[in-house]
Amino acid sequence: MRASLVSPNFLYLVERDRSDADGDAPYAVSDHELACRLSYFLWSSMPDQALSDLADAGKLHDPAVLEAEVRRMLADPKSRALAEDFAGQWLRVGNLAELAEPDRRLFPEYTPELRDAMAEEAITYCHAILREDRPVLELLDSDYTYLNERLAKHYGIEGVTGPDFRRVALKDRNRGGVLGMAAVLTITSYPRRTSPVLRGKWVLEEILGTPPPPPPPSVKALPPDDRVKDGMTFRQRLEQHRKDVNCASCHSRLDPLGFGLENFDVLGRWRDQINDEPVDASGKLTTGEDFTGAAALKAILAESKRELFLRNLVERMLAYALRRGVEYYDIPTVKQVMAELEANEHRGTALIVAVAKSFPFQNRRNERQGAH
Known part of the structure; x- marks a missing residue:
């Protein structure tokens, strides 16, 4: 029991490398991995039954389904965790x-x-x-x-x-x-x-x-x-x-x-x-x-400083969601999220949906390849 409680697999959110991956080429995370990413992004907690059921059915990579889940999860009181953690760090x-x-x-x-x-x-x-x-x-x-x-x-x-x-x-x-x-x-x-x-x-x-x-x-x-x-x-x-x-x-x-x-x-x-x-x-x-x-x-x-503010907010939210800093290769994603934000009246949900649909949020590389 003691060994289980101190195991990294118990203490951390682990995504395992795929043996069939092509070198350091990025690949889509599984539906269950995406469910975990989304849940810990918005709730700082494990997926609930509804999210797990969609992952079981292999539906989470459907953009419409994913957006509906983001909206459902933001409406849930558990989304306060996002405000506590993100605003707590940012502000x-x-x-x-x-x-x-x-x-x-x-x-x-x-x-x-x-x-x-x-x-x-x-x-x-x-x-x-x-x-x-x-x-x-x-x-x-x-x-x-x-x-x-x-x-x-x-x-x-x-x-x-x-x-x-x-x-x-x-x-x-x-x-x-x-x-x-x-x-x-x-x-x-x-x-x-x-x-x-x-x-x-x-x-x-x-x-x-x-x-x-x-x-x-x-x-x-x-x-x-x-x-x-x-x-x-x-x-x-x-x-x-x-x-x-x-x-x-x-x-x-x-x-x-x-x-x-x-x-x-x-x-x-x-x-x-x-x-x-x-x-x-x-x-x-x-x-x-x-x-x-x-x-x-x-x-x-x-x-006059709107674009600077929006870019900064997008970069910070993306970094929070990815649990890492924003790098030079994330610039296209930042621009894409900013465009989605602009197209949707700069609404808060549009920011979260765009981050959840973004390439780095839905993809990864094998870590053992020394990739980003």
């Missing part, structure tokens, strides 16, 4: 307790209850986009979110009572989408101050898929708080920092994105002032767009 909210450490003396309201509510908003929101077949562009901007009483109070939104999360209409468009979520805004802050640099870096990496290079080793650290020093605000000090030729190229990309989110404090609450001075949330992107505030920034991302 980094899965380990909020480890990543976010606001100074408890300055922010005593940051309790485990509030922290958990922050993470739940992001997960419930992402699950709704997939399960309700919403446009994935609503990840960037929307007029709603999901709140319970604790988080609604944190945001200053009235009329929400009880611990259960429910959809809430937003009057303030600065808040809608992942960039207005407290979990994201807290993760991208330091313990005692917000960080336009961290927030800008997060947008470049997680939203646009265009990460900046690491900072040079000789760069001076910025102060840990945002107090006025030597007559200069933190923003003024950051702008002075950007004049360093070693820092300018990256900070010209990072800082404006982060400045657009400066109306949100360390815990993601709205603020109009920093140290009794009006918040300056204006910025100008390296591509020329001027904006002031989160709503205007999100509008730019949803329009």
